[in-house]
Amino acid sequence: MAEAWLFLAVSDTTPQLTWNLLADIAAIFQYQFMVNAYLAGTVVAIVAGAIGYFVVLRGSAFAAHALSHIGFAGATGAVVLGINPIFGLLAFTIGSGTAIGALGNRLRSRDVTIGIVLAWTLGLGVLFISLYTGYAQEAYALLFGEILGISVNEVMVTSVVAALALAALIAMYRPLLYSSVDQDLARAKGVPTLALSVAFMAVLALAVTDAVQVVGVLLIFALIVTPAAIAVRFTSRPSLAIATGVALALVFTWLGLAISYYSPHPVSFFITTLAFVTYLAVRLVQAAPSRRRTLSPT
């Protein structure tokens, strides 16, 4: 991350937009840190958009949110130990994800249990930050995302994690969809629903770890939940909903990065705002009585 911080430190003027769109786009990619940001952002958006569909279908949005918070303790702990925070994130999200998955969907008190654990791990994270007397920026980057500071090496790690998550998602696509639609039906057909629940949370942990790089632990919803939540309002076909979610996540990320390049404000703000405004617009349009029929899922 050091190079980008150096760049941000020396450039105190924001790039100016011209009337030439191509030149403006070309200007974005003249810096390696923007190329890195776009590479990582693209990879993350694809995974987040795809897994988001299952998060929405299974009603595990809170679990996704909790994973990112629990991962915060792992990441700050790694920083204290002098390890790359992504490995701390991975360890904590996968550990807690499989534990949540093993609790199963039927446990009524699941949300309460998750909430109790995540509050404690956030507290741990605060302790780890105080132990580490170095850059406060590390903690800031973890909480709110700092994709502009991502290194080539981190792009590689992000891509490997994303490839693993996507491969797992493709491998368990049908039984995961089946058990997400109805556990009892899937179990009667011999689908190992509990094992799938654990595997899904492990894959979600991979996706969350990746998305934290872009939007941080506090804003994870914008990339994982919002695009999929919008997509299922337009189509009830699973494959089309996944494709729509991925496309929306890509658009939010790409646009957010481009706007932030020409603005002094953080990328995370633009990505989350694009996601929120789109969701709001879709809800408002669908709530309008005259449009109800044309936009209702078919």
Place this chain on the structure above:
Amino acid sequence: MSVGSAAVHATGLAARYGNRVVWSGCDLDIARGSFTAVLGPNGAGKSTLFKLLLGQLPPASGSLTVFGSRPRAGDPRIGYIPQTSTFDPDFSIRGRDFVGLGVDGYRWGVPLMGGIEKGHLVDDAVDVVDAGGYVDRAIGMLSGGEQQRLLLAHALVGRPELLLMDEPLSHLDVRNQGSIVNVIAKIVRDRGITVLLIAHDVNPLLPHIDNVLYIANGRTAVGAPSEIITSAKLSAIYSAPIDVLTDRLGRIFVTGLEEEAVHPHG
């Protein structure tokens, strides 16, 4: 009837749920292509019987076979409709995709080929339940009766030989109950599928069923409706005086049970 030709055969079967023996001493011989109503009060262990048949719960004692072999999880010969299967209004899965999960939902990976064949199977199942008018809409937006028909199509699409339905009529109005029962009776007649259906009210089923399996008070009794739903038989099962009344339209009412007395019940 021999063990081999029966759809479901049980001798001295007992079911345990947790540490509690729910019922015991169950002897069953359900013929292929027959229609059986499974009746009894809440918590008597009707759904537990289905769990045994689906291979999700081992028998506490006794033997149980489905088409001559021990029940196993994921048996493709069994179609299943779980209890209280209704979908939230914002549950955004197209009816066609839901029914299609019954064809290949248990297979790993993404579907690469066989889409046309799968489409034919889905169309066929949808035709049987007469759901063509709404199969391309989101299942959450459909009425209870329409959802129940798609659940039936989903159960049928895998070409089962035994259909287990756990209270498919409970959330439907009388008209929808009648039309679903007619569809089920037609399936039994035309396709030779064996049906076990858990219900609270036997009356909509009476014109079509071959057997009644009554589960209550830790015991079971099976036979023709006229043999089982009698004052003497039910009094013996419950070890308490029970009256079975029949009205002019042939509808049956069971009285004498405090918890069951408030609504008509077979």
